[in-house]
Amino acid sequence: MSxxxxxxxxxxxxxxxxxxxxxxxxxxxxxxxxRRGGAGPVPGAAPAASRTTGAAPAPRAGAAxxxxxxxxxxxxxxxxxxxxxxxxxxxxxxxxxxxxxEVGSRVEPDTVIAIIEVMKLMNTVRAGRAGRVTEILVDxxxxxxxxxxxxxxxxx
Amino acid sequence: MISRVFIANRGExxxxxxxxxxxxxxxxxLGASSADLDSLPARLADRTLCIGGPRxxxxxxxxxxxxxxxxxxxxDAVHPGYGFLSERAxxxxxxxxxxxxxxxxxxxxxxxxxxxxKAREAAIAADVPVVPGGAIDDAPAAMALARRIGAPLLxxxxxxGGGRGMKRVERLEDLPTSLELAAAEAGAAFGDxxxxxxxxxxxxxxxxxxxxxxxxxxxxxxxxxxxxVQRRYQKLIEETPAPHLPAALRDGLQEAAVRFARSxxxxxxxxxxxxxxxxxxxxxxxEMNARIQVEHPVTEAVTGIDLVERQIAIASGLGLSLRQAxxxxxxxxIECRINAEDPAADFRPSPGTITRADWPAGEGIxxxxxxxxxxxxxPFYDSLVAKIIAHGPDRAAALARLExxxxxxxxxxxxxxxxxxxSLLDDPAFAAGGVDTGWLARRQGx
Numbered sequence: 001m002s003x004x005x006x007x008x009x010x011x012x013x014x015x016x017x018x019x020x021x022x023x024x025x026x027x028x029x030x031x032x033x034x035r036r037g038g039a040g041p042v043p044g045a046a047p048a049a050s051r052t053t054g055a056a057p058a059p060r061a062g063a064a065x066x067x068x069x070x071x072x073x074x075x076x077x078x079x080x081x082x083x084x085x086x087x088x089x090x091x092x093x094x095x096x097x098x099x100x101x102e103v104g105s106r107v108e109p110d111t112v113i114a115i116i117e118v119m120k121l122m123n124t125v126r127a128g129r130a131g132r133v134t135e136i137l138v139d140x141x142x143x144x145x146x147x148x149x150x151x152x153x154x155x156x
Numbered sequence: 157m158i159s160r161v162f163i164a165n166r167g168e169x170x171x172x173x174x175x176x177x178x179x180x181x182x183x184x185x186l187g188a189s190s191a192d193l194d195s196l197p198a199r200l201a202d203r204t205l206c207i208g209g210p211r212x213x214x215x216x217x218x219x220x221x222x223x224x225x226x227x228x229x230x231x232d233a234v235h236p237g238y239g240f241l242s243e244r245a246x247x248x249x250x251x252x253x254x255x256x257x258x259x260x261x262x263x264x265x266x267x268x269x270x271x272x273x274k275a276r277e278a279a280i281a282a283d284v285p286v287v288p289g290g291a292i293d294d295a296p297a298a299m300a301l302a303r304r305i306g307a308p309l310l311x312x313x314x315x316x317g318g319g320r321g322m323k324r325v326e327r328l329e330d331l332p333t334s335l336e337l338a339a340a341e342a343g344a345a346f347g348d349x350x351x352x353x354x355x356x357x358x359x360x361x362x363x364x365x366x367x368x369x370x371x372x373x374x375x376x377x378x379x380x381x382x383x384x385v386q387r388r389y390q391k392l393i394e395e396t397p398a399p400h401l402p403a404a405l406r407d408g409l410q411e412a413a414v415r416f417a418r419s420x421x422x423x424x425x426x427x428x429x430x431x432x433x434x435x436x437x438x439x440x441x442x443e444m445n446a447r448i449q450v451e452h453p454v455t456e457a458v459t460g461i462d463l464v465e466r467q468i469a470i471a472s473g474l475g476l477s478l479r480q481a482x483x484x485x486x487x488x489x490i491e492c493r494i495n496a497e498d499p500a501a502d503f504r505p506s507p508g509t510i511t512r513a514d515w516p517a518g519e520g521i522x523x524x525x526x527x528x529x530x531x532x533x534x535p536f537y538d539s540l541v542a543k544i545i546a547h548g549p550d551r552a553a554a555l556a557r558l559e560x561x562x563x564x565x566x567x568x569x570x571x572x573x574x575x576x577x578x579s580l581l582d583d584p585a586f587a588a589g590g591v592d593t594g595w596l597a598r599r600q601g602x
Binding site: 085086087088118119121143145146147148 | 190205206207208209214215219220221223224225228229250254
């Protein structure tokens with residue numbers, strides 16, 4: 001998977017219209033770091049850390065901190081469905097069973113797309129919106145981090 | 157043996173642990189919240205895993221995420237730092253159950269000292285003096301006990317710390333109201349509404365003793381620290397040795413701390429806190445902190461010992477490899493905590509982006525910090541941004557070095573207590589040494 005110039009332009013537009021100052025995107029071996037205001041990339045950034053943080057800008061003291069939901073559904077970012085928690089990613093309800101979704105599958109917001117296991121607890125991950133799966137980004141049984149893109153959806 | 161350490165913390169202590177691991181040739185994996193992925197420790201760790209969202213309860217307090225991330229990333233040990241999960245027996249237990257090593261005391265020891273009433277009983281059993289006071293069952297019993305202790309007294313949370321859930325009672329008729337308030341605050345903050353009573357010592361100093369135990373009953377101490385400069389029970393300046401202590405009192409404190417830790421067969425680094433009654437020349441056990449302390453660098457300065465390295469060695473089963481007699485203490489060390497808070501606005505936290513950060517350097521100066529120019533101080537966590545530590549052959553030399561170090565420090569973009577700390581160092585009472593825990597409040601006129 002590689003980014004075209006058009007992709008980058010599209011991403012730049014997204015950053016421009018957002019409230020974020022920086023965007024780090026990592027897709028496979030491709031890394032993209034964008035900074036508002038022309039600041040260069042963070043020197044010495046470890047690959048594992050150079051990715052979209054999703055953190056809101058720090059509010060002024062005294063203002064209520066934006067409270068993320070405690071048990072969020074699969075977060076949506078761009079066309080990606082991201083991991084709502086850290087754990088082991090499973091594409092099927094049990095070994096040998098057919099996967100919840102495949103490339104090409106139609107999903108509705110409440111369609112279960114995967115299981116993330118944390119300390120023997122199985123957490124179902126739902127698509128969060130309707131669409132068609134265009135790419136599955138994580139291998140079965142891999143460790144996924146909070147916020148890590150799991151799969152990509154196209155408009156239904 | 158330990159070969160890869162999972163660091164379950166953030167900020168300066170995460171970086172400090174990481175540096176020792178690196179020096180020892182150990183791999184590092186940091187568990188960070190999504191708000192900290194740009195932080196210096198996240199960039200320097202061999203690997204950083206995002207364990208959850210910005211709020212501590214979603215990330216740094218998430219036992220399942222921490223243990224899962226540690227195991228899945230091939231770590232064989234977990235260092236909890238201070239705060240967050242460091243004194244939660246549930247983490248120590250979960251780490252061990254996952255087949256990993258917890259760099260810290262046993263879950264049972266954390267439980268034993270985490271409950272202040274149990275700790276108090278353990279102190280009494282170890283022949284360590286405690287403040288007159290005790291547990292209360294109901295309001296009439298509380299009043300009866302309060303009459304025996306005498307006013308003023310303190311209502312404290314059994315599961316508490318950092319001053320939360322603590323109320324001072326000046327007149328006994330105010331006791332019922334204070335009990336209710338303290339219980340409600342304790343219930344909200346710690347999920348445990350139990351409170352107890354204690355004599356309020358008018359002129360007390362906070363003096364604590366650093367100990368190391370091998371878990372088999374051998375315990376040594378690494379001297380004491382005086383942490384009496386406090387604002388609302390939050391320590392601001394710490395130093396070692398404690399100024400102007402008669403030798404017998406100092407020995408008594410150190411021996412009591414060792415006796416207490418030995419009675420628990422304590423494993424790892426811990427701190428036994430005492431209230432020193434300056435007027436009576438007596439000391440009382442307050443509590444034991446079963447973790448590395450924020451202020452541990454002053455002890456490292458005068459002992460030359462890396463406490464995190466000792467923690468890892470003990471967790472690896474290597475024991476103490478130090479004898480009390482091999483531990484001469486050299487000189488004097490003082491630490492200032494630099495917080496992102498605004499003294500002009502009642503010390504309100506001041507999160508934001510640091511635009512300039514110049515740190516001091518030079519002989520005897522150490523700076524423990526995770527921030528550089530461009531660093532963000534997120535609003536979700538405590539406000540500590542740096543610790544500046546000065547070491548010198550004596551207290552006057554250490555103080556002069558620390559004053560110069562603070563004067564050379566520049567922090568812009570956020571409000572900090574830097575100038576306020578400099579004014580405290582410059583105060584004749586502090587320079588004289590041996591202020592009590594009420595000094596700062598009286599100085600501020602609050």
